[in-house]
Amino acid sequence: MAGLTVRTLRYYDQIGLYSPSGHTESGHRIYVESDLARLQQIQSLKELGLTLEEIKAALGGERFSMLEIVSLQIERLKQNISVQQKLLQELESVANRIQRDEPLTVENFANVLASMRKTHEKFFAERRSSWDRHLDRLGDFLESRPETPYSGG
Numbered sequence: 001m002a003g004l005t006v007r008t009l010r011y012y013d014q015i016g017l018y019s020p021s022g023h024t025e026s027g028h029r030i031y032v033e034s035d036l037a038r039l040q041q042i043q044s045l046k047e048l049g050l051t052l053e054e055i056k057a058a059l060g061g062e063r064f065s066m067l068e069i070v071s072l073q074i075e076r077l078k079q080n081i082s083v084q085q086k087l088l089q090e091l092e093s094v095a096n097r098i099q100r101d102e103p104l105t106v107e108n109f110a111n112v113l114a115s116m117r118k119t120h121e122k123f124f125a126e127r128r129s130s131w132d133r134h135l136d137r138l139g140d141f142l143e144s145r146p147e148t149p150y151s152g153g
Contacts, residue, residue, distance in 0.1 A: 004039075009029070012042070012052075015052065015056070016056065017042065017052060017055065017056050017059075018035075018038060018039060018042055020035060021034075021035055038059065041059060042055055042059070045058060045059075045069070048069050048070075048072070048073055049069075049072055049073040049076045049077075050069065050072060054072070083115070083118045083119055084119060086115050086118075087112075087115035087116060087118070087119050090108075090111045090112045090115045091112060091115075093108065093111075094108050094109075094112055
């Protein structure tokens, strides 16, 4: 549903951000149209850069003006730019040392790696989310299959 994993939906329910309207007798979640509208709001606010806590506050009655939401996004973008600029400076420093035939130190590499890690955290979080979705689908598939005893050979 909407590209979210079962694990994410459970987490949203656990923190009180998004809960189903009910459950079937077998424990499956039941979502109605108003639930889906709320999920759309959550995803929209998340795309604007709000944290889950900020989204919870906004949907819980605290008013966020468009200016506040845009300001939060601007601040996060400035932070991302700062991280990228730090990586650029570290890489330029290493390139300059190489051009001058100066030895590279462990510290030079450590600084570059630290900057790269900060830059790639979002990428790895997205990869992890993709794997979580695949694992959730596999788990759902395995749960839906009747158990068949293994008759080894």
